[in-house]
Amino acid sequence: MKRFLPFIIVGLVAVATLVSGAMLYRAKQPHLLTIPHDKEVSGKSDAALMHFRGNPDAPVTLEEFGDFECPPCRNISTFLDQLAKEYDPRLRIIFRNFPLANHKHARNAALAAEAAGLQGRFWEMHDLFYREQEAWSKADDVDKLFDSYAGMIGLDIGQFKKDAGAEKAKQRVDSDQERGTSLGVKSTPTLFINNREVGPTERTPEGIRAAIDAALKASGAKPEKQ
């Protein structure tokens, strides 16, 4: 019996590892979120309350909950910009602020982007924040950097500073974040394509394109569900 004991022990550990790994995998499988009908974004009526690129009446809407300090959000932002051009006028891309608490400067960046938005330059600031993420995310004093970014994109710096600390910018960030929380968003980037969440492993260029194509096909079948 002793001769077989090491084989039995090793076999049992192999089985235990596989079973526990499989159970953990099942438990950690992301539960994909869906935006309920009462929270769906309607075309032009909501346009003033959100930041979007593309045709406001596009049959497919990609809604992103992003954090300016999040590296995967930065990685995906250039691709989303490319998609907006590629699928124009069939795709609308919405950006929602979802600054994570564990990112030191994320909320300040969201407020600064909203302040830029009040001068009509939200997307310029959005792109600049992602492009320069490595620099400002490690800085101690981001306010000076953000002011210089505001100057770079042609904002009135005095007004920008005032707006970044004002209630309007805070309200917009809070409203985006409340929407995300109410939908069950916990991490960034979280993407919804026509109200269905794109799973984490599908957040590749191929996966996102496939999801958009499927949504386009579905919207062609049911045009009233735009």
Next chain:
Amino acid sequence: MTIARFRTILCAAAAVVALAGLADATYLTVQALTGETLLCGGSPDCFRVLGSPYARIGGIPMAAFGVLAYFSVFSFATFAAFGYARAQTFLALAVGGMFLVTLWLLYLQAFVLHAYCRYCLFSAAVTFLLAGLVIAIPSSQESSEA
């Protein structure tokens, strides 16, 4: 205590320590397979490490190699504890290889990524402990001489 007995205890201890590494590597592999490491939500430093290009080799999560490595170490240590002389050689080779890989991974975290993931640090601690145990295990030749 005889040398043979001391060797058995150290090999058994190495097997138990390898189980801790196996659990850690299994957890990280599952995280990578579910896509959790591609998102920001938990520790930003862990994301920097586990979401970096160094965390995968040919698309396979580095942690999956860790599962194989720790399971091998566990198996060799178990067989060595039961007196299989050749298993002790394989144990030393496996732990030696893991030690070198761990040094490389620590270098990446410290000097390339400038971020430390606590799960990776735990794995490094387990490997260092295994290396210490393997060094302390007397060779089978010594026990036969005794």
